[in-house]
Amino acid sequence: xxxxxxxxxxxxxxxxxxxxxxxxxxxxxxxxxxxxxxxxxxxxxxxxxxxxxxxxxxxxxxxxxxxxxxxxxxxxxxxxxxxxxxxxxxxxxxxxxxxxxxxxxxxxxxxxxxxxxxxxxxxxxxxxxxxxxxxxxx
Numbered sequence: 001x002x003x004x005x006x007x008x009x010x011x012x013x014x015x016x017x018x019x020x021x022x023x024x025x026x027x028x029x030x031x032x033x034x035x036x037x038x039x040x041x042x043x044x045x046x047x048x049x050x051x052x053x054x055x056x057x058x059x060x061x062x063x064x065x066x067x068x069x070x071x072x073x074x075x076x077x078x079x080x081x082x083x084x085x086x087x088x089x090x091x092x093x094x095x096x097x098x099x100x101x102x103x104x105x106x107x108x109x110x111x112x113x114x115x116x117x118x119x120x121x122x123x124x125x126x127x128x129x130x131x132x133x134x135x136x137x138x
Contacts, residue, residue, distance in 0.1 A: 005039025013041040020048035027053065028065040075121035079103070083114040084134040091115055094131050098123050 014033045021029055036044070047056055056062040080100070085091045091112055095102065100117035107113060116138070128135055 005037060005042070007038050009033065009036040009038050009041035013038065013045065016045050017041060017048065020045065023048075024053065024062075026065055027057075027062045029061070030063050031061055078119050078122060079138040080117050080119060080123065081114055081136045081138055082117060082133050083112075083136075084132075085112060086132070088112060090131075090133060094127075094133055094135075097127060 014036075017029070017033060021027070031044075033041075044056075044061065053062060057064075082091060082094060085094075094100075095115070095117055098117070098119050100119045102115060103118050104116040105112060105114065123135065
């Protein structure tokens with residue numbers, strides 16, 4: 001009787017592994033798919049489906065890919081209008097927290113009516129929820 005797990009991995013298993021690896025562009029596969037046995041391919045597919053990447057890294061089946069093509073796409077600049085602050089400090093603290101660049105502002109006497117700031121990427125929800133300022137994306 002043949003043992004299926006010692007037979008060469010099927011083309012379908014190899015395609016499944018490549019498909020699952022496309023979910024993790026920051027990692028590269030260190031094993032050659034052509035030498036995998038069916039049992040090994042089955043285990044690798046299961047681990048990828050379970051997102052058990054730390055185990056695969058530890059066993060040197062995966063490695064972090066440091067190639068230039070994998071780097072994150074640069075974040076786009078977003079413009080926000082900030083208003084309804086109690087004092088200058090509230091605006092400054094918020095702008096520093098989100099690493100914003102002041103583009104424009106309006107004063108009424110010595111009170112700030114609004115500020116327009118530029119931020120790289122979206123402002124995270126936890127920061128938006130933690131402020132008393134009115135924040136509008138323009």
